Amino acid sequence: xxxxxxxxxxxxxxxxxxxxxxxxxxxxxxxxxxxxxxxxxxxxxxxxxxxxxxxxxxxxxxxxxxxxxxxxxxxxxxxxxxxxxxxxxxxxxxxxxxxxxxxxxxxxxxxxxxxxxxxxxxxxxxxxxxxxxxxxxxxxxxxxxxxxxxxxxxxxxxxxxxxxxxxxxxxxxxxxxxxxxxxxxxxxxxxxxxxxxxxxxxxxxxxxxxxxxxxxxxxxxxxxxxxxxxxxxxxxxxxxxxxxxxxxxxxxxxxxxxxxxxxxxxxxxxxxxxxxxxxxxxxxxxxxxxxxxxxxxxxxxxxxxxxxxxxxxxxxxxxxxxxxxxxxxxxxxxxxxxxxxxxxxxxxxxxxxxxxxxxxxxxxxxxxxxxxxxxxxxxxxxxxxxxxxxxxxxxxxxxxxxxxxxx
Ligand code: NZQ
Ligand code: ZN
Numbered sequence: 001x002x003x004x005x006x007x008x009x010x011x012x013x014x015x016x017x018x019x020x021x022x023x024x025x026x027x028x029x030x031x032x033x034x035x036x037x038x039x040x041x042x043x044x045x046x047x048x049x050x051x052x053x054x055x056x057x058x059x060x061x062x063x064x065x066x067x068x069x070x071x072x073x074x075x076x077x078x079x080x081x082x083x084x085x086x087x088x089x090x091x092x093x094x095x096x097x098x099x100x101x102x103x104x105x106x107x108x109x110x111x112x113x114x115x116x117x118x119x120x121x122x123x124x125x126x127x128x129x130x131x132x133x134x135x136x137x138x139x140x141x142x143x144x145x146x147x148x149x150x151x152x153x154x155x156x157x158x159x160x161x162x163x164x165x166x167x168x169x170x171x172x173x174x175x176x177x178x179x180x181x182x183x184x185x186x187x188x189x190x191x192x193x194x195x196x197x198x199x200x201x202x203x204x205x206x207x208x209x210x211x212x213x214x215x216x217x218x219x220x221x222x223x224x225x226x227x228x229x230x231x232x233x234x235x236x237x238x239x240x241x242x243x244x245x246x247x248x249x250x251x252x253x254x255x256x257x258x259x260x261x262x263x264x265x266x267x268x269x270x271x272x273x274x275x276x277x278x279x280x281x282x283x284x285x286x287x288x289x290x291x292x293x294x295x296x297x298x299x300x301x302x303x304x305x306x307x308x309x310x311x312x313x314x315x316x317x318x319x320x321x322x323x324x325x326x327x328x329x330x331x332x333x334x335x336x337x338x339x340x341x342x343x344x345x346x347x348x349x350x351x352x353x354x355x356x357x358x359x360x361x362x363x364x365x366x367x368x369x370x371x372x373x374x375x376x377x378x379x380x381x382x383x384x385x386x387x388x389x390x391x392x393x394x395x396x397x398x399x400x401x402x403x404x405x406x407x
Pocket of ligand 2: 199
């Protein structure tokens with residue numbers, strides 16, 4: 001086992017029955033809050049009214065900010081923080097998906113430090129790591145995807161510079177989160193699939209590159225993978241099933257809370273770095289969709305370069321019961337079986353299907369390396385991943401014909 005530190009300060013409430021306990025907690029953060037929502041789905045679905053009713057019972061004054069985009073824009077975050085400052089709010093409540101939760105953490109930091117613009121504080125920016133604190137944040141996630149309800153991260157987009165980059169501080173970890181599967185039955189199929197793909201990435205990344213020193217991290221991660229892979233097709237048939245929504249929601253929270261890597265070697269978040277550069281290029285690209293497109297090409301690239309072969313072979317055994325070939329054969333079996341799952345769940349396609357044409361591959365690779373390369377001319381993926389390698393991976397995705405075109 002490798003040494004590790006684990007800090008999970010978020011008070012978690014799971015289930016619609018836990019509403020009272022969650023809202024009971026909020027007055028401990030203050031008496032006036034900024035309630036942050038996205039483009040309006042939670043208003044239309046009635047979730048906002050339900051939350052307002054609970055807040056009214058607790059005598060908490062609320063200021064509403066509506067309009068956080070999917071892949072939240074820095075400018076919108078700045079505007080919300082301005083309102084929070086002028087209204088002198090004590091804390092921030094996020095009601096929405098990862099974009100709303102991430103925006104809320106950034107807003108909480110801007111208000112606390114009395115800052116105007118979040119973008120310079122993101123990775124690669126001139127003020128990276130200079131935020132000193134944040135107001136308390138509470139979250140009600142309405143997607144099963146990012147685990148933002150427990151993480152220290154807030155991923156910010158800046159379409160003006162085609163950028164997407166995180167801020168990340170322990171003090172931005174939410175103080176409390178209410179996981180209510182009843183708020184998930186409305187999720188469209190595409191958002192559900194994209195979310196599932198994101199959850200998988202949070203357990204795949206370190207599994208592949210973080211070595212084999214923690215048996216429990218392996219088994220734990222495999223448990224998350226199996227739950228997601230088993231639940232997604234069922235949800236496709238039965239999207240309003242709260243039991244299944246709960247399975248997916250809990251898997252998402254568990255996939256990025258630190259336990260999934262505890263005891264392994266620290267390893268780069270390579271797929272995330274690549275995907276953030278892609279969503280920066282096209283802000284309409286959902287994070288989980290971008291990851292799904294990268295998986296087959298990235299896994300095959302690793303195999304072709306003799307990297308993480310033992311780990312992919314282990315996944316073949318643990319996820320698909322395949323162990324009779326050589327390590328390389330088994331690793332390939334993992335990839336083909338996983339591709340089958342992606343196809344079955346409408347997650348198998350090309351970057352060009354999502355509006356990123358091959359002409360853009362070079363500039364996306366440059367962005368990934370500049371922002372996430374830590375001053376080197378490459379990313380890391382169990383060894384160097386150069387600009388040419390990244391472009392090669394992007395080009396490989398163009399072989400991934402969606403089923404509609406296979407007929
Ligand atoms: O904007 P609204 O109207 O709320 O609609 C949203 C949005 O269009 C809709 N939606 C959310 N909940 C719904 C719903 N529609 C119907 N019923 C519901 N219950 O879904 C759309 C997508 O929402 P979004 O929040 O963008 O999705 P997701 O949760 O996947 O968040 C993605 C963002 O999180 C970042 C991503 O990079 C991306 O910016 N990530 C954050 C992480 C973290 N904080 O730790 C880690 C992740 O790896 C990820 O990078
Ligand atoms: Zn992710």
